[in-house]
Amino acid sequence: MNFDKIPYFNMKIGLSMFSALAFDFIHPSARNIYMLHGRRLFTGKSGAGKKSKKYTRTLNLPKTQFPISLKDASTREKELQSLCRFGSLYEWQRHHNRGPEFILHDGPPYANGKPHVGHALNKDIVNRYHVMRGHRVHYVPGWDCHGLPIELKALQGKAHLKLTPLQIRDEAQKFAESAIEVQMEGFKRWGVMADWDKPYFTFNPQYEAAQIDIFSRLHEKTGTSDVYICEDSFAEKLATITGKDLKLIEKVQGSDLEGATYMHPLTNEELPFLPGGHVTANKGTGLRVLVDDNSCYTESAGSKLEGKPVQGEATENTVLECLGRSLLHREPFTHSYPYDWRTKLPVIIRTSRQWFIDTRALHDKALKCLKSVKVVPSHLEARMESMLGARTYWCISRQRVWGVPIPVFYNRHTHEPLVDRAIISHIGELIAKQGSGIWWSLPHEELLPQSLLDQGGHGKCGDFEKGGDILDIWFDSGSSWAAVLARGQQADVYMEGTDQFGGWFQSSLLTSVALHDRAPYKSLVVHGFTMDEEGRKMSKSLGNVIDPDKVIHGGKDQKKEPGYGADVLRWWAAISNLQSISNIGSTTLDNIREELYGLRGTLRFLLGNVSCRNDGPVVEYGSLWPQDKLLLYRLYQYASKTRWLNLPTEWNNPDIEHIMQPALDIRDHLHDIINDEPSVEFDEFQQEKTSSFSPLCELLQTASTALTDEPLNVIPDNIQLVNGICNVHMKDGYLCPEKYVIILNDTDRYVCERCRRFTAEKAGTLCGRCLNVLSTGWD
Numbered sequence: 041m042n043f044d045k046i047p048y049f050n051m052k053i054g055l056s057m058f059s060a061l062a063f064d065f066i067h068p069s070a071r072n073i074y075m076l077h078g079r080r081l082f083t084g085k086s087g088a089g090k091k092s093k094k095y096t097r098t099l100n101l102p103k104t105q106f107p108i109s110l111k112d113a114s115t116r117e118k119e120l121q122s123l124c125r126f127g128s129l130y131e132w133q134r135h136h137n138r139g140p141e142f143i144l145h146d147g148p149p150y151a152n153g154k155p156h157v158g159h160a161l162n163k164d165i166v167n168r169y170h171v172m173r174g175h176r177v178h179y180v181p182g183w184d185c186h187g188l189p190i191e192l193k194a195l196q197g198k199a200h201l202k203l204t205p206l207q208i209r210d211e212a213q214k215f216a217e218s219a220i221e222v223q224m225e226g227f228k229r230w231g232v233m234a235d236w237d238k239p240y241f242t243f244n245p246q247y248e249a250a251q252i253d254i255f256s257r258l259h260e261k262t263g264t265s266d267v268y269i270c271e272d273s274f275a276e277k278l279a280t281i282t283g284k285d286l287k288l289i290e291k292v293q294g295s296d297l298e299g300a301t302y303m304h305p306l307t308n309e310e311l312p313f314l315p316g317g318h319v320t321a322n323k324g325t326g327l328r329v330l331v332d333d334n335s336c337y338t339e340s341a342g343s344k345l346e347g348k349p350v351q352g353e354a355t356e357n358t359v360l361e362c363l364g365r366s367l368l369h370r371e372p373f374t375h376s377y378p379y380d381w382r383t384k385l386p387v388i389i390r391t392s393r394q395w396f397i398d399t400r401a402l403h404d405k406a407l408k409c410l411k412s413v414k415v416v417p418s419h420l421e422a423r424m425e426s427m428l429g430a431r432t433y434w435c436i437s438r439q440r441v442w443g444v445p446i447p448v449f450y451n452r453h454t455h456e457p458l459v460d461r462a463i464i465s466h467i468g469e470l471i472a473k474q475g476s477g478i479w480w481s482l483p484h485e486e487l488l489p490q491s492l493l494d495q496g497g498h499g500k501c502g503d504f505e506k507g508g509d510i511l512d513i514w515f516d517s518g519s520s521w522a523a524v525l526a527r528g529q530q531a532d533v534y535m536e537g538t539d540q541f542g543g544w545f546q547s548s549l550l551t552s553v554a555l556h557d558r559a560p561y562k563s564l565v566v567h568g569f570t571m572d573e574e575g576r577k578m579s580k581s582l583g584n585v586i587d588p589d590k591v592i593h594g595g596k597d598q599k600k601e602p603g604y605g606a607d608v609l610r611w612w613a614a615i616s617n618l619q620s621i622s623n624i625g626s627t628t629l630d631n632i633r634e635e636l637y638g639l640r641g642t643l644r645f646l647l648g649n650v651s652c653r654n655d656g657p658v659v660e661y662g663s664l665w666p667q668d669k670l671l672l673y674r675l676y677q678y679a680s681k682t683r684w685l686n687l688p689t690e691w692n693n694p695d696i697e698h699i700m701q702p703a704l705d706i707r708d709h710l711h712d713i714i715n716d717e718p719s720v721e722f723d724e725f726q727q728e729k730t731s732s733f734s735p736l737c738e739l740l741q742t743a744s745t746a747l748t749d750e751p752l753n754v755i756p757d758n759i760q761l762v763n764g765i766c767n768v769h770m771k772d773g774y775l776c777p778e779k780y781v782i783i784l785n786d787t788d789r790y791v792c793e794r795c796r797r798f799t800a801e802k803a804g805t806l807c808g809r810c811l812n813v814l815s816t817g818w819d
Contacts (some may be wrong), residue, residue, distance in 0.1 A: 102648025113605025517549025
């Protein structure tokens with residue numbers, strides 16, 4: 041190739057790693073050529089065959105005790121947590137940080153077992169970020185401790201004991217406390233920073249008393265009305281039974297039989313046919329005979345069935361007997377019917393008296409409050425509104441004993457509820473001092489003092505009986521803002537999974553809006569669900585449940601179930617981000633461990649390089665090499681985004697990136713060709729025509745570079761010719777594509793026995809730089 045005939049871009053540029061090169065930008069408007077030559081330095085051309093160690097003591101090598109290996113990570117993490125006093129970090133940042141307060145509140149985990157990987161999608165990353173920003177993080181952990189699942193687990197194997205309500209509550213609380221202890225230790229082991237000394241539990245007397253107060257104030261705002269739950273088609277019959285003018289919440293369209301009557305086959309009553317569009321050939325009418333609290337027939341079923349259990353062969357025979365001639369035919373019939381997933385028994389559907397919050401009355405106000413709430417990710421904003429609109433009533437009562445009692449008494453004769461602010465306040469004071477167990481332990485007269493009845497003109501204490509309902513656990517957790525937020529405060533962030541739009545997010549919103557006309561949160565941060573690597577929901581039956589304790593410490597067989605350490609679990613939580621599905625399994629964990637190994641290698645290198653003390657003069661910015669300026673510019677950009685560092689403004693030098701980008705493009709091209717780490721640069725990187733120690737040599741990692749303005753007329757046979765295109769940043773801000781030609785050939789020099797970076801003229805000798813260091817005192 042004759043370079044005399046090729047027009048070149050008027051710019052001196054550099055070469056590739058390990059190569060002798062000539063780079064030429066070709067541009068139609070330029071006529072001068074500025075070329076650079078370099079020499080490749082092969083690792084095998086050291087002259088000695090083996091690496092010499094006689095200069096090892098003269099080298100200032102990186103030194104650090106930071107381990108790169110993740111072996112024994114679990115043991116090392118425990119030592120680190122103890123040494124660095126992880127348990128004191130929350131209190132430390134509360135006292136030492138001077139920035140604004142940041143309040144994060146998350147949905148309390150349920151105290152019914154060990155922690156699971158879903159809990160690992162914790163809020164610690166958010167909190168640590170704000171600590172690094174200098175904010176005073178407010179994060180009080182808590183637990184949801186009431187409800188049927190805990191009660192059932194606590195009573196496993198004890199059903200035959202026929203325990204009293206107080207005994208059931210005692211067993212349930214013991215179970216919840218043991219689960220809390222296990223979960224709390226797990227969260228601490230994961231490195232979660234929180235106010236572990238002052239957590240809240242929904243069975244705390246003060247928490248329960250706050251709920252009683254919320255219930256009372258809600259009642260004052262909304263009043264009382266009876267709401268009955270029954271089959272849709274049973275509504276008219278229910279109105280006849282109660283003798284009240286009931287309003288249908290949902291009404292089914294009539295049919296051709298509407299207005300007709302029939303004789304009840306058991307009681308001979310004349311009853312109306314009720315329209316029901318849900319009735320099909322393979323489903324029943326949905327009509328129900330009233331049953332009592334023990335699932336036994338009431339007197340409405342006739343004297344022969346009254347008191348008998350709804351289910352059972354003996355009852356079935358009695359029903360058949362009562363039907364008599366009304367029964368035309370009998371045969372087995374398979375149809376759809378709800379079964380309880382725990383007991384695997386048919387569900388007994390019965391009418392019951394419940395307490396409701398009329399959410400329709402709060403709907404418009406809640407929607408208005410949501411307008412000022414930021415939802416992350418933003419595409420989920422509509423879901424919160426749709427879930428709110430779908431709920432017309434919120435049933436807040438449950439017929440169990442493990443929970444906070446609804447502090448209401450009923451008139452023994454009229455069955456009307458007695459809801460009095462003074463009486464409820466009295467109950468709340470008793471609960472605050474002794475806990476909600478007083479509802480079952482204290483005498484009736486102490487719960488309902490005659491003095492308070494006289495004050496309200498309600499009659500005699502003996503005229504009333506206490507209710508047997510407890511508050512819904514969503515009312516429990518939905519009141520948590522009252523326990524963790526000071527009066528007038530809002531949490532900066534509420535954080536939970538996508539399933540909580542109709543759960544904790546909504547219950548917290550409704551209780552707060554009803555009492556304070558505002559949401560308890562400024563923003564909602566929503567994460568997804570945890571599934572296995574095949575996208576399946578975790579289930580014991582599938583055998584795909586991932587135990588976070590085994591992730592950290594490993595199983596019995598460490599080869600099959602190795603211990604990864606808490607850092608791997610935290611890394612997984614970090615990269616899961618706010619995805620709708622977060623997959624986890626052995627392959628995912630292995631990949632994360634490899635990523636962490638690479639990160640630890642980088643940190644080890646950095647720590648090793650800053651380990652030695654340097655009392656020498658500070659290098660001025662103007663004297664730095666271009667590649668150093670580029671790194672400082674990128675560090676400045678990072679600091680500007682995070683706002684964690686205040687750096688010199690002269691580091692904000694975007695021009696250096698424009699200058700270096702074409703060279704970096706060429707370096708990447710060379711990397712593909714010679715399978716190593718190439719690099720190129722412009723004339724300001726080397727002032728001499730030939731050098732082995734210039735910034736250009738350092739950037740390109742070459743043995744030497746030579747600059748010339750004379751074209752090569754003859755191309756040797758033992759070279760490699762490379763053609764390519766890179767983008768050059770022009771003064772007007774545009775990128776201009778430029779062609780270049782690179783010539784690669786080998787160096788005839790030898791690797792330095794000491795630094796193994798620069799070259800010497802003879803084998804087994806030192807480079808000029810090392811000779812100079814040794815002559816002036818290397819230590």
